[in-house]
Amino acid sequence: MSTAKDILLEVAALHHAYGTGRATLNGVSFSLARGETLCVIGPSGSGKSTLVRCINALEPIKGGRIVFQGQHVTGSERQAKAMRRRIGMVFQSFELFTHLTAVENVALAPINVLGVEKTAAFRQALSLLDRVDLKDKFDRFPDELSGGQQQRVAIARALAMEPALMLFDEPTSALDPETVREVLDVIASLKRTGMTSIVVTHEMEFARSVADRIIFMDAGEIVEEGRPHDFFSAPRSNRARRFLNFQNS
Amino acid sequence: MQSINIIIEYLMSPAFRAGAIVTLEISICGLVGGLLIGLFLALLQQSAVPGERPFRLFYLWFFRGTPVLFQVIFIFNVLPAFGIVLSGFSCAVLGLALNEGANMSEILRSGLQSTVKGQRLAARALGMDEFRILKLVVFPQAMRVVLPPIGNEFINMLRLSALVSVIAVQELTLVANQAASSSFHYLEALSAAGIYYLAITTIFMALQHVSERWADPRSRRQAVRNMVLNDVEAT
Numbered sequence: 001m002s003t004a005k006d007i008l009l010e011v012a013a014l015h016h017a018y019g020t021g022r023a024t025l026n027g028v029s030f031s032l033a034r035g036e037t038l039c040v041i042g043p044s045g046s047g048k049s050t051l052v053r054c055i056n057a058l059e060p061i062k063g064g065r066i067v068f069q070g071q072h073v074t075g076s077e078r079q080a081k082a083m084r085r086r087i088g089m090v091f092q093s094f095e096l097f098t099h100l101t102a103v104e105n106v107a108l109a110p111i112n113v114l115g116v117e118k119t120a121a122f123r124q125a126l127s128l129l130d131r132v133d134l135k136d137k138f139d140r141f142p143d144e145l146s147g148g149q150q151q152r153v154a155i156a157r158a159l160a161m162e163p164a165l166m167l168f169d170e171p172t173s174a175l176d177p178e179t180v181r182e183v184l185d186v187i188a189s190l191k192r193t194g195m196t197s198i199v200v201t202h203e204m205e206f207a208r209s210v211a212d213r214i215i216f217m218d219a220g221e222i223v224e225e226g227r228p229h230d231f232f233s234a235p236r237s238n239r240a241r242r243f244l245n246f247q248n249s
Numbered sequence: 250m251q252s253i254n255i256i257i258e259y260l261m262s263p264a265f266r267a268g269a270i271v272t273l274e275i276s277i278c279g280l281v282g283g284l285l286i287g288l289f290l291a292l293l294q295q296s297a298v299p300g301e302r303p304f305r306l307f308y309l310w311f312f313r314g315t316p317v318l319f320q321v322i323f324i325f326n327v328l329p330a331f332g333i334v335l336s337g338f339s340c341a342v343l344g345l346a347l348n349e350g351a352n353m354s355e356i357l358r359s360g361l362q363s364t365v366k367g368q369r370l371a372a373r374a375l376g377m378d379e380f381r382i383l384k385l386v387v388f389p390q391a392m393r394v395v396l397p398p399i400g401n402e403f404i405n406m407l408r409l410s411a412l413v414s415v416i417a418v419q420e421l422t423l424v425a426n427q428a429a430s431s432s433f434h435y436l437e438a439l440s441a442a443g444i445y446y447l448a449i450t451t452i453f454m455a456l457q458h459v460s461e462r463w464a465d466p467r468s469r470r471q472a473v474r475n476m477v478l479n480d481v482e483a484t
Contacts, residue, residue: 056374085376095371099389099466101473109375112385122481139474141466154371161375 008034008069008165008196009055015063016050016220024050026220027064032165032198037191039207039228040200042217043243048200049092051217052167055198056087069164085113088158092170094150096142102129102153103138106160114161121160128156132186148179155186166190168199184210204247208232216240252437259428259441268424269445275341275410275420276449280403282346287353291361294354305354312351318412320344325416341413341420345406356398360391392464400457404450421445 009032016025024047032038040048053059055066057073057080066073073083096105106125110116116124129135132152142150151171158166168187172180184206190197191210201207207214207228214231216224216239224231224240235241259265290308293301312320321344328335335343368390372382414423425442429435462468 058370058373081376081378084374087374089371089374091367091371091374093367095365095367097368097371097386097390099386099393101466101470103473103477108385109372109377112381113376118476119480122477126477126481138477139470141470157375 006033007031008036010067011051011055011064012067013064014051014054014061014066016047016054016059016061023062023220025054025061028217028220028222029064030215030222030225032196034164034196035194036212037197037199037210038213038215039211040198040215040217041202041204041207041243042223046217047220048217049169052089052169052198052200055165056084056089056167058084058089085161086164088161088163088166090151090154090158090166090168090171092173094142094147094154094174096150096154096157098142101139101141102134102145102156105142105153106157109157110160125156125160128159129153131159131189132156133182146179147175148182151175151179151183152186155183155190159190164196166195166197168197168201170200170202172201172203202247204232204244216243218243252434255434255437256441256444259425259434259438260444262428264424264428265421265441265445268419268421268442269449271338271419272407272410272421272445273449275338275345275413275418276403276406278342279345279349279406279410280399282342283349283353283402283406284357284399286346286350287355287357290350290354291357294358295361309351309354312348317344317348317409318415320348321413321416337413337416337418340416341410341418344413345409348409349402349406352402353399356395356402357391360395361387363390363394389464389466393461393466396457396461396464400453400461403453403457407446407449407453 011031012029014025014028015023017023028047028051040051042048050059054061055068055073061074068083068087071079071083073080097108100108103122103125106128107118107121110121110124111118126135126138129138132155134149134152134156137145137149142153145153155171171187172183175183180203184203187197187199188206188210199207199211209228211228214224214226214228215222216231216235216237218239224235224237226236231240232244235244290305294305321341324335324344325337325340328340368386369382372386377385410420411422414420414426417423421442425438429438432438
């Protein structure tokens with residue numbers, strides 16, 4: 001059991017709805033310890049992506065609270081901005097800046113948001129590109145890179161802000177099967193450096209081998225939460241069992 | 250042979266040169282004014298300020314629904330009745346800019362929308378504020394989309410500028426027409442004006458070509474390489 005001091009993120013009774021529609025998140029609560037890798041799985045439309053967007057204050061919430069490093073995420077836009085600088089986010093469709101080279105994509109926010117000097121920012125960007133094994137592609141534009149390469153640049157871009165938490169929103173769902181591995185390997189390597197991550201994913205094998213904990217969501221609620229071994233070998237809920245059977249078939 | 254000498258004489262004459270400069274000034278001021286108005290309208294649309302939509306639609310409806318010539322004459326003759334007396338040149342620029350603003354807002358809107366929503370979201374997730382997102386992500390990408398149509402608008406503006414001869418602005422067409430009717434050298438005077446117009450258009454098209462290449466992100470690749478090789482790796 002982790003002590004309160006180790007808690008990096010706490011989500012409590014989180015509610016969210018798009019407009020006046022049906023609730024997309026209906027009382028979600030969990031906490032995340034520093035260094036932990038949490039995989040969020042569940043069927044499409046279960047609220048997984050909305051959850052990570054709320055944590056980064058990219059979606060306004062209807063109720064509950066999110067506390068990151070002891071501070072409420074749900075404050076003013078100013079506070080939210082300060083928060084986002086410490087939370088890295090990787091999107092399903094990469095969302096690299098198409099008018100910039102790989103190295104510029106990585107260095108843009110450090111230079112313009114953190115005020116890092118340009119040469120220093122480029123040096124850091126190159127070493128991050130090296131870390132995702134793309135140093136030789138530093139001068140390529142996004143449309144000159146494969147999907148897997150683009151996603152690795154996107155991971156480097158998020159890491160450049162030196163975040164305390166990384167959010168991955170289905171990072172491999174838009175990739176060709178043959179490039180999924182290289183992206184998952186990078187995410188797994190982050191874990192070894194002590195990074196705290198939340199990974200929304202459909203890659204069950206990855207979740208099983210890399211996650212410290214699994215959250216299974218359905219219809220805006222956490223249905224089941226547990227260690228990967230327990231969850232995959234003996235899911236307690238019917239919904240999780242049905243979902244896993246469907247995945248395996 | 251005689252005609253060619255007269256054409257050259259007209260081309261070199263101070264009156265024609267002054268007329269060409271006035272034409273150029275009207276076109277550039279009209280274009281810049283139109284750009285500012287268009288940018289205002291396009292950003293207004295994005296801001297979703299309450300009441301922006303009826304205002305914007307009225308503007309577009311009015312300035313697209315009436316001839317530019319009518320607008321220029323209206324400004325020149327009606328504003329003084331309200332105590333606003335502007336020079337012919339100012340009226341010409343104002344008329345063309347107001348009209349051009351309607352066209353520009355559409356062009357700029359398409360440019361601003363060319364940055365997909367996801368990239369803005371990614372920029373927000375990196376902690377950027379709205380101003381930085383516009384400056385660093387949206388505008389550079391919009392530039393590529395809007396430069397070619399803006400170039401076309403300038404050439405349109407250059408041609409429309411001849412209309413303001415009706416309010417006695419001494420631009421190229423009026424100068425040429427006056428010279429022709431006093432000397433009866435219609436062929437020569439109007440040819441000289443035509444040469445000026447085509448020369449301005451040609452120079453401008455060359456500038457447009459250069460600026461489009463400048464806005465092409467690929468043109469920066471070498472600079473990025475140099476930056477990395479010289480500054481980053483060396484230190």
